Amino acid sequence: MCYLDNAATTFPKPQRVNDLLNSIAQQGVVSPGRGSHALAHLASDAVSRVRHRLARFFGAPGDNRLAFCFNATDALNLAIKGFLDNGDHVIISSMEHNSVLRPLRAMQRKGFITLDIAQCDKNGCLNPQEIISRFNKSTKLVIVSHASNVTGTIQPVDEIGRAVRDRGAYLLVDAAQTAGILPINMDDMCIDMLAFTGHKNLFGLQGTGGLAIGNRIGLLRPFREGGTGINSITELQPNEWPEAFEAGTPNVPGILSIGEGLQFIEDEGIAAIRKKGAEQLGYLWNELSAIEGVELHGLPPGSNRISVLSFSIRNWEPDDVGSVLNHNHGIYVRTGLHCSPLAHQTINTYPAGTVRLSPGYFTASIELETVVRTIRTMAKTLLPF
Numbered sequence: 001m002c003y004l005d006n007a008a009t010t011f012p013k014p015q016r017v018n019d020l021l022n023s024i025a026q027q028g029v030v031s032p033g034r035g036s037h038a039l040a041h042l043a044s045d046a047v048s049r050v051r052h053r054l055a056r057f058f059g060a061p062g063d064n065r066l067a068f069c070f071n072a073t074d075a076l077n078l079a080i081k082g083f084l085d086n087g088d089h090v091i092i093s094s095m096e097h098n099s100v101l102r103p104l105r106a107m108q109r110k111g112f113i114t115l116d117i118a119q120c121d122k123n124g125c126l127n128p129q130e131i132i133s134r135f136n137k138s139t140k141l142v143i144v145s146h147a148s149n150v151t152g153t154i155q156p157v158d159e160i161g162r163a164v165r166d167r168g169a170y171l172l173v174d175a176a177q178t179a180g181i182l183p184i185n186m187d188d189m190c191i192d193m194l195a196f197t198g199h200k201n202l203f204g205l206q207g208t209g210g211l212a213i214g215n216r217i218g219l220l221r222p223f224r225e226g227g228t229g230i231n232s233i234t235e236l237q238p239n240e241w242p243e244a245f246e247a248g249t250p251n252v253p254g255i256l257s258i259g260e261g262l263q264f265i266e267d268e269g270i271a272a273i274r275k276k277g278a279e280q281l282g283y284l285w286n287e288l289s290a291i292e293g294v295e296l297h298g299l300p301p302g303s304n305r306i307s308v309l310s311f312s313i314r315n316w317e318p319d320d321v322g323s324v325l326n327h328n329h330g331i332y333v334r335t336g337l338h339c340s341p342l343a344h345q346t347i348n349t350y351p352a353g354t355v356r357l358s359p360g361y362f363t364a365s366i367e368l369e370t371v372v373r374t375i376r377t378m379a380k381t382l383l384p385f
């Protein structure tokens with residue numbers, strides 16, 4: 001088996017994450033913040049420690065400004081629905097994921113907001129000028145993914161952040177693909193809200209993620225209400241952060257697994273993790289670009305990108321490539337639009353999409369060699385003579 005779909009979810013997880021999950025499976029874990037007994041306190045303290053570490057990891061202004069959510073989609077929905085008001089104007093890039101596009105399109109259709117899309121180039125690169133030129137007097141929020149899940153392109157977030165701030169608006173960054181592999185400091189990068197997911201490069205379980213909220217955000221409405229373990233007497237959602245945003249029992253095993261993931265990242269070093277990704281990308285790019293009939297999408301290695309590599313094979317549908325790799329070779333990749341139709345329109349691979357290879361920290365060189373060999377053979381088949 002050769003798993004090359006780490007951009008969807010990282011697999012396997014570091015041993016220390018598996019050890020923690022095994023111990024939770026055997027010993028259990030109770031609900032945090034919802035009882036005064038010792039076990040509830042233990043769970044609360046453990047969750048608070050992970051919150052503290054994550055807030056520090058992203059440079060969030062305080063632990064109360066790190067709200068746990070159930071994934072990046074949940075965090076993006078909180079940021080978008082909790083922050084925007086009737087009549088606001090929003091600008092996004094043309095590389096955004098459906099988790100950004102769909103909530104906004106629904107609000108736009110209801111006439112609640114207006115929306116503009118800043119065009120990226122064929123490699124998925126966003127020129128900040130494309131954002132700036134779309135500003136109007138109602139522009140409140142700009143949303144940009146830190147790196148694309150289709151081309152791996154890293155956007156100039158800090159430059160965009162400064163431009164957005166100078167114009168009195170706010171920047172929401174989708175860090176689903178970058179949290180854990182690129183250094184992020186909200187303050188330095190002028191990020192007002194940062195949505196992340198726990199199950200990709202933070203090496204946690206699925207069903208985890210969060211929103212880090214910068215100091216400039218004064219008002220954010222919860223979009224999910226219910227029990228929070230505090231102020232139970234009031235019939236309305238409490239105002240205290242982060243509890244206001246965390247109604248319902250959280251995914252405690254998942255949150256704790258992120259803590260172990262963070263420890264792993266700190267032990268290995270984020271620079272070493274990125275370096276390994278860059279080497280894997282360099283190998284795949286060099287080998288695949290030499291194959292006749294294979295087209296690689298996005299920037300070459302050594303430029304502003306992460307190791308998510310989309311490609312197409314002449315005369316092959318991406319889904320057929322994925323199916324043959326899966327059924328005949330035990331190689332698991334992602335095909336199609338990757339929940340990002342706008343991105344494929346941008347790079348001219350719409351509607352069929354691409355085949356996406358996303359190696360991870362635990363991918364061995366021999367796995368990459370196998371996939372290259374297999375693609376070489378496939379590219380020869382069906383090529384016109």
Ligand SMILES: Cc1ncc(COP(=O)(O)O)c(C=O)c1O
Pocket residue numbers: 007008071072073074097099145147148149174176177197198209
């Ligand atoms: C760029 C980007 N944004 C958002 C998401 C959504 O993440 P999740 O499925 O964890 O909510 C993904 C997931 O692939 C992604 O790649």
